[in-house]
Amino acid sequence: MVRAPCCEKTGLKKGPWTAEEDLILINFITQNGHPNWRALPKRAGLLRCGKSCRLRWMNYLRPDIRRGNFTPQEEDSIIQLHAQLGNKWSVIASRLPGRTDNEIKNVWHTHLKKRVAGKYQPQPQPVTKTGEVEYSSNHFCRKVEMCSELSSPGESLSEVSSAIISDAGHGGRDDALMSDLLDKWSEMGESFWSDVFPAGEWSGSSDFLSGNSDPDQFRFAESELNMEDSSFWRDVFNRAEELTEFVDLL
DNA sequence: AAAGTGGTCAACCGCTGCGAG
């Protein structure tokens, strides 16, 4: 049997995703969910195959993804789980909330494998080269949590995205921008999360977002709530800042 | 300062499993 290619090769874009494409994908999934990945890019107006969209969402754009260095505890868990399960990255990822199979696979191949190959030694707490606090999507989730408490449904994500973009590079800017961002989120309401993460589909994410998760699981969340410390989100905002005009058109 | 080297990680490719018809 000759299988059809996963997507029509001609005319489809490959390679790194642009901020514009990210916004289109987020915007579409926010409004429509993702019932059919193959049809999604066409409906969203993206020149990508469905697999690429799914991968981008699952590994990078999902708001419950936890970014930054793996903690020694997480690394120990991966080593133990790998010893039990082998290369079942998706199963291992399901045991580590906020981590993706791709990320776990990468960290295994880059250093955990070597550590296990030699004599296993627990690693000290990771410290970034700049001494900066590790970034985490917990910043983002807590902001959303704050907003959802105040929420009333209404605005489209594009308006919120605009607000985020307005806040781009806020370090050094006045606090009114952050205030505006939070206002925008609060106006958007809870529908974003209920639409994107239907009950049951995202096990753990609702607890994660509602603050019901195991406190030890996300132990550094509280200490990292300061967005000024987040190099990741600063980068996202900086990238997005270039797209103000684009988002206004959405 | 420039070139070389190694590490990291996002993304692609191809295969498998599963459900619908």
Added chain:
DNA sequence: GCTCGCAGCGGTTGACCACTT
């Protein structure tokens, strides 16, 4: 029971970045 189409998974690649010489 078989075929088909889809989502998901794991292996691999290659661009980018940081570090070393």
